[in-house]
Amino acid sequence: MDADRAHAFVARCLSEPAFLAAPRADETAVFEGADLKKLALFAGFITKVKHNPLRTVLPCTFRLLALLGAEIDFFAAYAPAFAEERAQGALSDQRRIELLGRQLDDFVAERPAEMRALLRGVLLHESTVHRLTTTADAPDFGLGEALRWRGGAAFNRYGVDVGRACAALRARRFDFATDVVLREQILLYRRMPDRAEVAFFEADELTWLLLSLVDGRRSAHDVAAAVAALGFGELVPARVEEFFADAAAQGFITSGAACA
Amino acid sequence: MVSNKGSTSTAVGVAYSPYTRTLLATAPGLADFVEIAFEQLVGTPDVAQHCRETPFVLHCASLSLAGNVPPAAETVEQLERWIAETKTPWLGEHLAYVRADGVLREYAEHPAFTAGSAPAAPFNVGYTVSPQLSAAVLDRVAAALGAWTRRFGLPVLLENGPIYFTMPGSTMSQFAFLCELCARSDDVLLLLDLAHLWATCRNTGADPFEALYALPLERVVEVHLSGAREQSGVAWDDHVEPAPPVVFELLERLLARTTPRAVTIEYNWDAGFPLEIVEADVGRARGLIAAAAHGREPTWTPTALTLS
Numbered sequence: 001m002d003a004d005r006a007h008a009f010v011a012r013c014l015s016e017p018a019f020l021a022a023p024r025a026d027e028t029a030v031f032e033g034a035d036l037k038k039l040a041l042f043a044g045f046i047t048k049v050k051h052n053p054l055r056t057v058l059p060c061t062f063r064l065l066a067l068l069g070a071e072i073d074f075f076a077a078y079a080p081a082f083a084e085e086r087a088q089g090a091l092s093d094q095r096r097i098e099l100l101g102r103q104l105d106d107f108v109a110e111r112p113a114e115m116r117a118l119l120r121g122v123l124l125h126e127s128t129v130h131r132l133t134t135t136a137d138a139p140d141f142g143l144g145e146a147l148r149w150r151g152g153a154a155f156n157r158y159g160v161d162v163g164r165a166c167a168a169l170r171a172r173r174f175d176f177a178t179d180v181v182l183r184e185q186i187l188l189y190r191r192m193p194d195r196a197e198v199a200f201f202e203a204d205e206l207t208w209l210l211l212s213l214v215d216g217r218r219s220a221h222d223v224a225a226a227v228a229a230l231g232f233g234e235l236v237p238a239r240v241e242e243f244f245a246d247a248a249a250q251g252f253i254t255s256g257a258a259c260a
Numbered sequence: 261m262v263s264n265k266g267s268t269s270t271a272v273g274v275a276y277s278p279y280t281r282t283l284l285a286t287a288p289g290l291a292d293f294v295e296i297a298f299e300q301l302v303g304t305p306d307v308a309q310h311c312r313e314t315p316f317v318l319h320c321a322s323l324s325l326a327g328n329v330p331p332a333a334e335t336v337e338q339l340e341r342w343i344a345e346t347k348t349p350w351l352g353e354h355l356a357y358v359r360a361d362g363v364l365r366e367y368a369e370h371p372a373f374t375a376g377s378a379p380a381a382p383f384n385v386g387y388t389v390s391p392q393l394s395a396a397v398l399d400r401v402a403a404a405l406g407a408w409t410r411r412f413g414l415p416v417l418l419e420n421g422p423i424y425f426t427m428p429g430s431t432m433s434q435f436a437f438l439c440e441l442c443a444r445s446d447d448v449l450l451l452l453d454l455a456h457l458w459a460t461c462r463n464t465g466a467d468p469f470e471a472l473y474a475l476p477l478e479r480v481v482e483v484h485l486s487g488a489r490e491q492s493g494v495a496w497d498d499h500v501e502p503a504p505p506v507v508f509e510l511l512e513r514l515l516a517r518t519t520p521r522a523v524t525i526e527y528n529w530d531a532g533f534p535l536e537i538v539e540a541d542v543g544r545a546r547g548l549i550a551a552a553a554h555g556r557e558p559t560w561t562p563t564a565l566t567l568s
Contacts, residue, residue, distance in 0.1 A: 001429040003392040003400075004328050004361060010427065011360035011383035038425035041492050045424070046387045055500070055530045056278075066500075072492040172534075 010039065017043040017079035044076025047083075051075070054096060058126045060169035061100075064119060067174060070107075078103040094134070097127045117159040118180055122169070125162045125187065125200075128154050132191045132198045145219035147244060147255045152191040152198070155208055161185055163202065190252045206232070210243060214253060220244045270520055270549045272542055273317060275499075276300060277528040281310040283535050290542055293317050295352075295524045301342050308345065317482070317522060318348035325404040325418070326391035327357030329382045336411075343412055349521075350415040352451040352482060353408075355401065355434070356388035390421040393430040393437045402444055409447065417451035417481050422459040422497045434460055435471045442476045450475070452520075453484035454510040455497055462495035472510055477518040485511060485545065486526040499529035502537050508544060515552035523549070 001009075013020040013036075020040055048071055055062050065071045078100070085091060085099060104123055108116040132152040156162075161181040168174040188203040188211065203211070209230070213223045224240035247253035273293035274280060280294060293315040299322060301308055308316070320339065322331050331339075343351065360383045391397050401418070408416045418441070423434055432440075442448045452475070461468040485508070487501030503525075511523070523545050527533045 001392075003326075003394055003397045003429060006392045006428040007327060007357055007360040007389075008383060010389060011357075011385050014385045014387070014389065015383045034428050035425045038494060041494055042424045045496055046385070049387065049529065052500075052529045053531075056532050059530075059532055062500075069491050072494070072496065076492075 009034065013039045014043050014046060015083070017047075017083050021080050040076050040079070041072055043079040044072050044074070047079040048072065048075040050082075051096065051100075054093060054100075057093060057130045058097070058100075058123065060166045061119075061123045061126055063169045063172070063174070064122055064165075067176075068115070068119075074103070074107050077107060094131070097123075097130065101127065114160070114180060114182060117182065118165060121158040121160045121162040122165060124156055124158070125166060128156055128189055129198045129200070132189055133196055137193050145221075145255050146217050147214045147220060147223065147253055148216045149190075149214060150252050150254050151193040151195065152189075153211075153252065154189045155203070155212060156187050156189070158185045158187065159183075163187065163200070192251055206235075210240065211247075211253075219255065269553070270515075271522045272545050272549070273522060273524045274538060274542065275319075275524055275526040275528040276307060276311070277533065278531040279533060279535060279538075283538060284311060284314060286535070287539055290539060293522065293524075295319050295526075296346070298322060298339055298342055301346075302338055316346035316348055317350070317352070317524070318343060318346050319352040321354060321356075321358065321388050323353050323404070323408060323416075324356070324358040325353060325401050325408075326355060326397050327359055328361050328400075329357075329359035340412065343414065348414070350417050350449070350481060351408075351412060352417045352419055354388040354419045354421045355390065355438070356421045357391050358386070358388055359384045388421055390423045390427065390434070392427040393432050393434055395431070398437060398440060402441055402448075405441075405448060406445070415447075415449050415481070417449050419451040419453055419484070420456050420460070422453075422456040422495075423463055424459075424494055424496070425463075433464065433466065435466070435474050438475060442479050448479060449481045450479045451482045451484065452477075452480045452514070453486070453497075454507045454514070455484065455486045455488040455503060455526075457510065458504075458506055459488050459495040459497055462490065468506065468510060469513060472513060473517075477514060480514065480518060480520045482522045482524060483511065483514065483520050484524050484526050485541070499526050500533070502527065502541055508548065511545065512548050512552070515548055516555070519553070 017040070020036065020043060062071070065074055081103065082099065091099070101123055104119060108119050111119075132154060135152055137151055159182060161183055162185060164181060165174070165179050168179040186203045186205070186208045187200050188208070189198055189200045191198045209227060209232070210223060213226055218226065220241040221237055223244070224235060224237035227235050227240065244253055244255070248255070271292035273295055274283065274291045276294050276296040284291065284294075291314060294311045295317040296307065296311075296319065298318055298320045322335055322339070324331060405416055405418060418438070420434060420438060438450065442450070457471060458468050460466070461471050485503045487498040487503055488495060488507065489498050489501060489504070490496070514520070525538060525541055525545065527538055527541075
């Protein structure tokens, strides 16, 4: 095969991975001498390199894929979809993360439950932190006694101890035997107004329940009524209001009256 | 003319990454130069200001030396401007192609995927691809190297790319290709990437030390060090990880035989790369350079290294 023909064939496989991945009943002479499997892996490698700017946003996700020896396979599977999206125009970091998340869901579907929980959890954790870091504060319209978040906030539920796994991954001392702990975990993420840093901490069910009812409409009294209706009768309104007063003192919840 | 001849000292630099500014501020004198990609400067020209106290070496991935689609005139003009701006002593470029002529689209076509495609639109991989290793491509690369060297008025170093698969129609190894190219002209100078060399050898069944010794090492002006690792049955270049021991062993063997002008640590794919590892590996490279200088008689008349 002459050089230009070989280069054109390989360039098309790499720039349009869907062409490479398409099933063919009739292998034509043009494919003779080409290792299509390795070309697909190379397309994955190129796609991986094109995601390098996301490494600062998703360091633990990338490190975990590398430790699993799965980076190349993952990005090889992702290459056709990424090339198709990229052909439509430049992609924002947020869009790239969304697409990666979708691909990861497919990629882990056949993996053991432990790995599914870990990979999905680590990506969700890092993407949540990124989203809060890059999202502007919601305008505060001051709706009377209604409880409102200040800055940004989010909750995620995990099936694995994501905090522990990410701490080990960040420190580059991750050990699958000790740092993958399957358990229910709720993390509360919060970013103070006009600040870039996102803090997160583990919350229990009741804390999650109370804070998840903060919606800019309910007052502390309304929340107390709502949780009582859900069967938490022991939570008297005074305790609920005390809880939100404390949250207000920490600066991430506000209301016109209850938290004053 | 830059060359290896006369070189008695080797500068050590780092490839630009967003952490470089901090690195240079916290460890002044650590790096003798910063290697920066032309494509990075086009996208974010401000980065040149971040490191202006340190000499630059310019690297490039846009010339597509082995391809049949030359870079756009605008790209070449931008490159000339950055060569002048950075005062780079040479330009590093890959033994590779990036674009391929779309006139040949019909050779690679599949009916399901050609609808709506412009027949003459070139394929653009957006990444350097090791070319077919054949006499025809050798002629093309030799001609391109000569032409760009004349046009830019400075040496264009040829970097060995990593080989991950066999390009159809190849008739020789990459090492034979480079040896033949150097045999044709005394003006051919090399940028030897030792992680690429190791990966190529792993993927083609060659011995990396034999391959190293087979090359005309006196033509090596610059050396690249980076990570490399195997995954999915293939050895890959990896600038996210530190160089493995075998890469430093290759550097030690190379330094025992020749004195390149520069060694560049390329840990530039992760802006969060640990600075302490960069510092440690710069020190390790300097240690190997010093040890080699101590144990080897100068072959040529010493001249000063000038990087700016």
